[in-house]
Amino acid sequence: MKKGIDRFEGELWRVEGPGGWRFITLPEDLSDIIRFRTVGAASAWGSLKVTATIGATRWSTSLFPDTRRKAYLLPVKADVRKREKLAEGAVVAVTLWLG
Numbered sequence: 001m002k003k004g005i006d007r008f009e010g011e012l013w014r015v016e017g018p019g020g021w022r023f024i025t026l027p028e029d030l031s032d033i034i035r036f037r038t039v040g041a042a043s044a045w046g047s048l049k050v051t052a053t054i055g056a057t058r059w060s061t062s063l064f065p066d067t068r069r070k071a072y073l074l075p076v077k078a079d080v081r082k083r084e085k086l087a088e089g090a091v092v093a094v095t096l097w098l099g
Helices: 028-037 078-084
Strands: 005-014 022-025 048-054 057-066 071-075 091-098
Touching: 005 028, 028 071, 048 071, 057 078
Parallel strands: none
Antiparallel strands: 005 022, 005 091, 022 071, 048 057, 048 091, 057 071
């Protein structure tokens, strides 16, 4: 897998139902580039390990494929949302490192 730095902006949204996970959807064109760069590197469920940064907060997580949106989803855990004072609907600048 080729490592790289990718920057994008996306809206923070919440999954309905128990747990209420929050995600940012990567742009479709960036998702296509990441798919190309990571052929054979994804887990059995298609997830990819990344390091993400929002504001001053950096954490390790995974991207998850969403076939309906044709894009990857970045989960944004509660600790990150709290540190960066993020609310649903906020447009957020994200930096990603693959691998």
